[in-house]
Amino acid sequence: MSLADSPGTGRGSTPTMKDVAQAAGVSVKTVSNVVNDYEFVSKATRGKVNKAIEELGYRVNVPARNLRLGFTGMISLAIPDLAMPYFAQLSSLVIEEAKKLGMRVLVEPTLYSREGEIEALHGSQRSMIDGLIYSPLELGMDDLDQLRVDYPLVVVGERIFSDQFDHVATENVEGAKHATAYLINTGCRRVAVIGTHPGEKLGSAALRLEGYRQGLEEACLDYDPRLVAPSRMWHRIDGVNAMNALLDQGIVPDGVVALNDMLAAGVLHSIQMHGMSVPDDISVIGFDNSDDSQYLSPSLTSISPGLKAVARLSVRVLKDRINGVQPLNTKEGEHVFRKVSSSLVVRNSTRALPGNEIAV
Amino acid sequence: MSLADSPGTGRGSTPTMKDVAQAAGVSVKTVSNVVNDYEFVSKATRGKVNKAIEELGYRVNVPARNLRLGFTGMISLAIPDLAMPYFAQLSSLVIEEAKKLGMRVLVEPTLYSREGEIEALHGSQRSMIDGLIYSPLELGMDDLDQLRVDYPLVVVGERIFSDQFDHVATENVEGAKHATAYLINTGCRRVAVIGTHPGEKLGSAALRLEGYRQGLEEACLDYDPRLVAPSRMWHRIDGVNAMNALLDQGIVPDGVVALNDMLAAGVLHSIQMHGMSVPDDISVIGFDNSDDSQYLSPSLTSISPGLKAVARLSVRVLKDRINGVQPLNTKEGEHVFRKVSSSLVVRNSTRALPGNEIAV
DNA sequence: TGTATAATTTCTATCGTTAGAAACGATAGT
DNA sequence: ACTATCGTTTCTAACGATAGAAATTATACA
Numbered sequence: 128m129s130l131a132d133s134p135g136t137g138r139g140s141t142p143t144m145k146d147v148a149q150a151a152g153v154s155v156k157t158v159s160n161v162v163n164d165y166e167f168v169s170k171a172t173r174g175k176v177n178k179a180i181e182e183l184g185y186r187v188n189v190p191a192r193n194l195r196l197g198f199t200g201m202i203s204l205a206i207p208d209l210a211m212p213y214f215a216q217l218s219s220l221v222i223e224e225a226k227k228l229g230m231r232v233l234v235e236p237t238l239y240s241r242e243g244e245i246e247a248l249h250g251s252q253r254s255m256i257d258g259l260i261y262s263p264l265e266l267g268m269d270d271l272d273q274l275r276v277d278y279p280l281v282v283v284g285e286r287i288f289s290d291q292f293d294h295v296a297t298e299n300v301e302g303a304k305h306a307t308a309y310l311i312n313t314g315c316r317r318v319a320v321i322g323t324h325p326g327e328k329l330g331s332a333a334l335r336l337e338g339y340r341q342g343l344e345e346a347c348l349d350y351d352p353r354l355v356a357p358s359r360m361w362h363r364i365d366g367v368n369a370m371n372a373l374l375d376q377g378i379v380p381d382g383v384v385a386l387n388d389m390l391a392a393g394v395l396h397s398i399q400m401h402g403m404s405v406p407d408d409i410s411v412i413g414f415d416n417s418d419d420s421q422y423l424s425p426s427l428t429s430i431s432p433g434l435k436a437v438a439r440l441s442v443r444v445l446k447d448r449i450n451g452v453q454p455l456n457t458k459e460g461e462h463v464f465r466k467v468s469s470s471l472v473v474r475n476s477t478r479a480l481p482g483n484e485i486a487v
Numbered sequence: 488m489s490l491a492d493s494p495g496t497g498r499g500s501t502p503t504m505k506d507v508a509q510a511a512g513v514s515v516k517t518v519s520n521v522v523n524d525y526e527f528v529s530k531a532t533r534g535k536v537n538k539a540i541e542e543l544g545y546r547v548n549v550p551a552r553n554l555r556l557g558f559t560g561m562i563s564l565a566i567p568d569l570a571m572p573y574f575a576q577l578s579s580l581v582i583e584e585a586k587k588l589g590m591r592v593l594v595e596p597t598l599y600s601r602e603g604e605i606e607a608l609h610g611s612q613r614s615m616i617d618g619l620i621y622s623p624l625e626l627g628m629d630d631l632d633q634l635r636v637d638y639p640l641v642v643v644g645e646r647i648f649s650d651q652f653d654h655v656a657t658e659n660v661e662g663a664k665h666a667t668a669y670l671i672n673t674g675c676r677r678v679a680v681i682g683t684h685p686g687e688k689l690g691s692a693a694l695r696l697e698g699y700r701q702g703l704e705e706a707c708l709d710y711d712p713r714l715v716a717p718s719r720m721w722h723r724i725d726g727v728n729a730m731n732a733l734l735d736q737g738i739v740p741d742g743v744v745a746l747n748d749m750l751a752a753g754v755l756h757s758i759q760m761h762g763m764s765v766p767d768d769i770s771v772i773g774f775d776n777s778d779d780s781q782y783l784s785p786s787l788t789s790i791s792p793g794l795k796a797v798a799r800l801s802v803r804v805l806k807d808r809i810n811g812v813q814p815l816n817t818k819e820g821e822h823v824f825r826k827v828s829s830s831l832v833v834r835n836s837t838r839a840l841p842g843n844e845i846a847v
Numbered sequence: 848t849g850t851a852t853a854a855t856t857t858c859t860a861t862c863g864t865t866a867g868a869a870a871c872g873a874t875a876g877t
Numbered sequence: 878a879c880t881a882t883c884g885t886t887t888c889t890a891a892c893g894a895t896a897g898a899a900a901t902t903a904t905a906c907a
Contacts, residue, residue, distance in 0.1 A: 186613060186614060188554075189611070190559055210576045215569055215570050216570045219569040223596070231593055232593075232594070234592070236579055236583070251549070254501070362782045364784070389782070393782075399759070400784075422722040422725075423724075424756055
């Protein structure tokens with residue numbers, strides 16, 4: 128009472144079920160019955176109640192309902208950095224997907240810190256969410272027991288592989304293999320790869336490099352270490368630098384697989400600054416199919432990791448876990464492991480396939 | 488009961504205050520007193536309770552507390568599109584700022600639709616939030632009464648100007664003026680502007696163009712319509728096209744104010760493709776100081792709109808309204824109107840100022 | 848030792864909702 | 878007319894927390 132009426136809280140008094148009940152001359156339970164579409168409510172009462180609801184402008188108090196029901200209708204999405212296009216896009220898709228299933232999303236940027244990632248798992252927001260979609264960057268295979276939480280959890284990404292958790296990953300290996308094969312199919316014979324992380328065994332860089340190797344192998348081309356340009360960061364400038372390094376050494380590939388689109392943008396720039404043309408002299412293919420890849424010049428052929436499917440799957444699996452139903456077609460006790468298939472989006476930074484215009 | 492215990496809900500049973508009280512052999516109120524740092528709790532009891540809390544792994548149930556207290560500790564942030572870098576960055580900063588003040592943020596992308604924006608104001612999440620930070624794109628001055636809601640609201644952006652709402656805006660006019668003046672100070676005499684929206688009176692494009700005019704005027708340079716290149720969209724490719732159009736007509740400026748960084752990136756590209764150099768032949772300055780402006784080649788001088796300050800201010804004002812305190816130094820009944828000052832971030836796409844190395 | 852006072856702790860109602868169980872009319876079967 | 882049955886509505890106890898008021902214990906002062 129004292130709280131609700133306290134002056135200057137800045138909120139008008141919202142009508143409750145009790146008010147509606149009073150106005151309609153029925154009990155609270157009846158109002159609840161109407162609101163929740165309980166079968167046995169007479170047409171007359173339903174009408175009275177709805178009229179009262181209309182007149183008072185009543186809306187259910189979601190937190191109160193949730194308290195009673197024991198869930199909150201909110202899930203959390205923990206990502207390293209919301210300002211990164213990749214994660215911004217993922218968040219956007221997860222929010223959209225969750226909305227379709229009647230859930231809300233609390234985005235939690237962990238800001239590249241271990242503590243942030245652990246906090247997302249065990250922090251105080253725990254009680255306000257029904258489940259968590261978790262995309263770790265710092266935590267790895269050594270931290271599996273941190274992940275053993277007592278609420279529904281879906282892991283996203285390539286840092287952790289374990290059959291103890293539901294997991295949605297992207298086709299990094301297959302995607303990079305596809306990219307490499309496509310370049311070879313369009314006539315490239317010296318395909319470089321930009322942005323590798325030497326020594327890394329897990330994570331996108333390693334997996335994408337592996338795909339590159341498989342692509343070469345399947346085409347019976349040799350793996351040439353001189354065509355592999357490492358770069359720790361994956362910003363545009365790193366693409367410029369890595370490609371400059373190659374070209375300035377006199378190593379001139381006829382195709383480039385950049386491990387993400389920002390690198391690819393830099394590669395385009397470097398090639399053009401060296402007086403060569405894309406795709407006539409060198410074809411370039413990126414990874415992520417980020418929003419602006421279509422706005423580069425030339426527009427960038429890229430591997431689309433199917434972020435939409437990642438969002439869709441992870442939200443659905445999480446929702447199933449929350450509802451206690453076995454997700455997808457897993458057996459009791461089993462966990463989901465799904466790789467979302469990537470696809471090649473052909474634009475103008477690669478040459479046409481010989482013989483036909485349609486991409487593989 | 489039936490709910491909490493129902494099998495397969497996927498959540499372990501969380502201990503409540505009652506459990507803690509039982510374990511510590513005290514009453515629930517005492518536990519509450521300990522948790523909320525009530526003054527008059529004996530050291531001994533406090534110890535017992537804390538021990539029990541520790542042992543049971545108790546955490547307060549936030550929704551329950553919120554129900555009792557009448558607020559939720561959550562605010563909503565309504566933006567057009569989370570996948571847009573500008574809004575992703577804003578969201579990121581708002582989340583960070585809110586966290587500092589103990590609040591959580593529900594990001595609500597309105598997806599460029601009127602309904603989405605109205606839903607954000609009047610939708611069902613209403614009861615789960617304490618207030619709203621609102622960045623409209625579709626709603627304008629004709630929709631002021633939609634904005635008259637009965638909960639705390641802070642408007643962000645340049646679509647709406649009214650003294651009936653708390654409002655945080657960015658210095659569009661001043662920023663563009665600053666950019667223009669800076670180019671002139673470094674020796675430019677024919678400064679072009681890229682990305683205008685002819686006919687628009689409100690919104691960033693119009694305000695930034697106004698700043699450009701003021702900059703010229705103050706330097707006693709004539710406004711030359713031929714140096715004004717419109718572009719409805721503000722993507723990289725639009726910058727390429729607009730700048731190409733200029734150069735191909737033989738209109739060669741010595742400085743360019745691009746109305747955002749993506750346009751600027753395109754402008755850089757166009758200039759370089761025309762065989763000219765930045766900044767030696769043409770200086771380029773962008774707007775937004777987006778994350779990747781530093782990774783362009785050359786790195787881009789840009790106006791930073793002070794998004795961080797926007798986030799900071801809007802969150803603080805909102806928090807004050809929620810708490811019923813008069814925000815900033817406004818008088819009772821008055822509303823906040825604050826323009827966040829922009830700043831010039833000098834990089835390598837502009838020449839040095841004559842006479843000194845330090846920027847204005 | 849008795850009582851006033853202060854320091855602690857407990858009791859209990861409440862936030863807005865849901866839902867099992869009980870109560871109430873009305874209709875139907877015998 | 879008397880109970881059985883069904884549809885409909887109300888009663889009441891939760892969900893997990895907070896907080897005013899009451900009750901208890903400890904301390905101080907006369």
